[in-house]
Amino acid sequence: MAVTKIWAIKDSLSRVVDYAANPNKTIFSDLQKVIHYAENESKTADENEKICYVTGVNCNAKTAFNEMISVQKKYNKCTGNVAYHAYQSFKTGEVTPEQCHRIGVELAKKMWGIDHQVLVATHFNTGTYHNHFVINSVNMWNGRKFDCNKKAYYKFRALSDELCEKEGLTVIKNPKGKTPRSMYFAEKNGEPTKYNLMRLAIDYAVSISYSPTEFVRVLKKQGYIVNLNPDLKYATIRSVNDKRNTRLYRLGKEYDREHIFRRMKENDVWEVSANYNAFIKTTKQKYIQPKKYFFNGSFAKTQKITGLKALYLYYCYRLGYLPKKKSHKPLSPEMYEAIRKLERYSQQITLICKERLNTLDDVNVFISMSTEQIKMLNNERKHIYNRLRRCTDEDTKVELISKRNDYTEVIRHIRRDVKTAKSIIEDNPKIMQNIRAEQSLQHQRFAVKHKQKVRYYDYYR
Incomplete structure (x- = not known):
């Protein structure tokens, strides 16, 4: 499994090249912040991070900065987005350093071919191997700048997934979107967010259900409508008062349709039936006449x-x-x-x-x-x-x-x-x-x- 990201560098090409070759530096998009951070010894980057391999694609790893600058000066394009920085991070313990670097170099060649100069460096940080890519924004042959749009990012991710599949590594089939910071920490702390409440409702429904029909009914009593139709590509869930559906896989791997069915089959039939019947009965109430109170005075x-x-x-x-x-x-x-x-x-x-x-x-x-x-x-x-x-x-x-x-x-x-x-x-x-x-x-x-x-x-x- 590999996670990818790419963003533009506008301030300094040498800084990002130095970072790829020197893990004691930290990557920021603003040069002043880098200087301030580097001067403050109490806020240094992970000192245990070490470079495993550095390879230049269409350039020499030791002279990558000078070669990239020469191309930019040749076409008079030394301003704007001077470079692009990308990374490819693998699941902990899934790849070896040699394998990680080999995949990174192959990805750089497939993505930027012979048109752009790329520096590929493999780092090890907190037990996770990851590749850094420093891409010269200017084309070596015609001087055109690399168009880093959404299409380019999706291509970068697709090529990375293709190489991971080829190496027998896991691939994220349903990548999640960006979670708001407040929602991320609320879910991490176990607060009653929209998704956390859905997970709790599903867990309870699974624990007292033996069939999809019972599962759907228990969730309906809890205020959710779930669609487990196998003809649909994705199973969905939503509140009875909401109009937008949420795909179950977004709640986590154990909450997709196949895992829910598997968890229900593992239940004990007699125990589950007793709990299910108790839940259905306790959720039915008759109208209770309210108590009468006497008020001394005038309403x-x-x-x-x-x-x-x-x-x-x-x-x-x-x-x-x-x-x-x-x-x-x-x-x-x-x-x-x-x-x-x-x-x-x-x-x-x-x-x-x-x-x-x-x-x-x-x-x-x-x-x-x-x-x-x-x-x-x-x-x-x-x-x-x-x-x-x-x-x-x-x-x-x-x-x-x-x-x-x-x-x-x-x-x-x-x-x-x-x-x-x-x-x-x-x-x-x-x-x-x-x-x-x-x-x-x-x-x-x-x-x-x-x-x-x-x-x-x-x-x-």
Whole structure:
């Protein structure tokens, strides 16, 4: 299995060539950062990294930089993308250093042929062999620059996979797209993200199912629709309230169609049947008459909670956050995923109560007024900055610095409130959607027959 990547170098050709020949240096796209990093001994690259092999394709490995520069000067193309840097990384323990380097050199020849000069270096870092490619952007024969578009990258990856198959190495058949940083760390920490919740639901469904029919039914009770049709190229899963499907292989190798079937066949029939029947029975409930309470007073004189405050209180109840003494778990995957944002919702409801924001229009007015206030405070702070530049008296300077810091602190708090207010407007449609999804799944899962239709949104609108 080999992972590939390629990107442009604009600042220095010598730096990237030196890196390929000297693993004590670190690759960055900005020369200033490289110098700063190299001078800081406490932030050196992996000192254990060692070069295994260095080979020049259409150039000599020892004089690669001079040869590449000569070609660029010949065609007067020494600016812009001076080079391209690519890498090919193999699975730990799958290749030998000789095999890794041989594949890298062959890949360079197939990709850039006799038109471009390429330096191929094989490194060993943390137990993983990988190849670095430094490609001269200028063609040796006609002076044309290499067009590193998506088509070129896909060709680079396809050639790498072809060579891996030829060598009997594993190949990633369904490469994943780029995962957002926040989502990556949330999944790594086991937080209830969209994919993590799908994995948990599938694992539970597999543990109490013996046939695909039972598996689909258990997932439906958990709020997911799965399509295991063998006639389709990919099996998919989605929330009952979602319109977009997710291919099962994106959740991991053990969650594709074949692995799910294999895991179900390994289950004990009698044990699985008992657990399956218990799950199906416990998810059915009859309508329970609510308890009656006597209130000493008049509801007519009681102030009703309305607007955004009522919406957030009801949302916290649906999330299982309120009431504290009798907490419950939400049913829909959307609500489970929203639990990760409790801190964000807490900041929003705090601002709503503090500023008495009843509707979204009130929120927009608050944002406009706060923005104007920030501009005014910035002008006053700027005036203090100007006085500080001209001030020579030390006591006056201390007083001005104190005033400047006070203005900065006030501006910081207002900006934070504006950011929270904007998040209220941004999250409002999603909150309403999540509430509808939770109510829909509750009626579907528990089969509750209400005598009277309850409209929860009358006091939100």
